[in-house]
Amino acid sequence: MPTDPTHDPHGFARSWIDAWNAHDLDAVLAHFCEDFEFSSPNIVRVTGEASGRLRGKAAVRAYWSAALARLPDLRFELVDVLAGVDGLLILYRGHRGLSAEVFEFDANGQVRRGQALYAG
Template identity: 50%
Template sequence: MLNDTFFQKFASEWLAAWNAHDLERILGHYDDHFEFSSPVLARVSPASGGKLRGKDAARMYWSRGLAARPDLHFELIALLKGVNTAVIHYRGLDHKLCAEFFIFGADGKILSSHAHGE
């Protein structure tokens, strides 16, 4: 089972990677075949159904998003920890409230993440 130290470090690193706009650093947190869902993805790519799978698909989607939003910055509000799961509550795009739910493998890599927003 992942511990409090892991979750604190993960949240700090995940936010820092996004705020640095460092795509490879961001992707380093994820399993090669992870699943991701997001209402933003559903809006900008309706054919996706709001879901993607794997680092290659995420790299393509997130690289476009980072290029389009050079001002993107995430600000931590709260970190909620579960059993090999976590929720990061933060301010994201245009300072809107967001939360992302993560499921981790035993190796600490993200197997699944689900973004939520206003």
């Protein structure tokens, strides 16, 4: 039976936060399926992709690698986790202040779609 991160939302969130705090992109990307889609307002600024969306681990790895290079002290602090039927929202504090990531999972328990949200 596939793993369902919504059955242990805090475990998933801790794993995701720990991977980011370790700056371990392989561990971060292990949470995502190969062709996942990620959207963020920062994608437009950093990559020039007008849609604000990237698809696939290679594209997102390049984007996140660039972000880590610019922010060598990047660190997230978990605030809360909200669970849904097939998704999670992770609320955390980072270099921008309060932020959230919304994840939608596939049948294998991997993220198929993610979206970053930032406080004004």
